[in-house]
Amino acid sequence: xxxxxxxxxxxxxxxxxxxxxxxxxxxxxxxxxxxxxxxxxxxxxxxxxxxxxxxxxxxxxxxxxxxxxxxxxxxxxxxxxxxxxxxxxxxxxxxxxxxxxxxxxxxxxxxxxxx
Amino acid sequence: xxxxxxxxxxxxxxxxxxxxxxxxxxxxxxxxxxxxxxxxxxxxxxxxxxxxxxxxxxxxxxxxxxxxxxxxxxxxxxxxxxxxxxxxxxxxxxxxxxxxxxxxxxxxxxxxxxx
Numbered sequence: 001x002x003x004x005x006x007x008x009x010x011x012x013x014x015x016x017x018x019x020x021x022x023x024x025x026x027x028x029x030x031x032x033x034x035x036x037x038x039x040x041x042x043x044x045x046x047x048x049x050x051x052x053x054x055x056x057x058x059x060x061x062x063x064x065x066x067x068x069x070x071x072x073x074x075x076x077x078x079x080x081x082x083x084x085x086x087x088x089x090x091x092x093x094x095x096x097x098x099x100x101x102x103x104x105x106x107x108x109x110x111x112x113x114x115x
Numbered sequence: 116x117x118x119x120x121x122x123x124x125x126x127x128x129x130x131x132x133x134x135x136x137x138x139x140x141x142x143x144x145x146x147x148x149x150x151x152x153x154x155x156x157x158x159x160x161x162x163x164x165x166x167x168x169x170x171x172x173x174x175x176x177x178x179x180x181x182x183x184x185x186x187x188x189x190x191x192x193x194x195x196x197x198x199x200x201x202x203x204x205x206x207x208x209x210x211x212x213x214x215x216x217x218x219x220x221x222x223x224x225x226x227x228x229x230x
Binding site: 004035037043044045047050091102103104105106107108 | 148150156157158159160163173203205207218219220221223224226
């Protein structure tokens, strides 16, 4: 079974609108971390936001927030007031604490912001 | 502060040739990783290391070898290159604040073509 599922291969959003990128995950660990990375067309991987499994509040970093629903095993990224520079690939990833130091990635969502 | 440095940025290999992708980090991170990213896909883990002298296989280790003689360096060796190894290779590192809490810091990638 896929550990990280991103069901939206591509999305088009009007500039200044908010956008939600979906991510569901599968783990039997109680302790894990969820990450979102941005990959612009230049190719580098940029860390955006982190959510720990024991964090009671949703993570926020500037215009990025993470809608964490633990019972549903979802960790959706919300970008408020989208900008043209937000056009990129976005990857959700998970790191499980026990016996596994690896970060497992989803297949990504290509976000295009329309002026 | 250089972060994670990968060399070379680009390389073209003929089938059957060998090469070493270099990776160095200056953040004193214990954890280092090699991922490959095929076109339009997420990242797949090749090998990782939790400290000097310790390495382990990821999802797709066949055709690759690694070594970790120092904390700073984590080279990836391709023996007998094959067209299936055409990909973008990312090296990453992380510290340990709690294994799930540490985001990976990525290098800028090496684009490898095998023809």
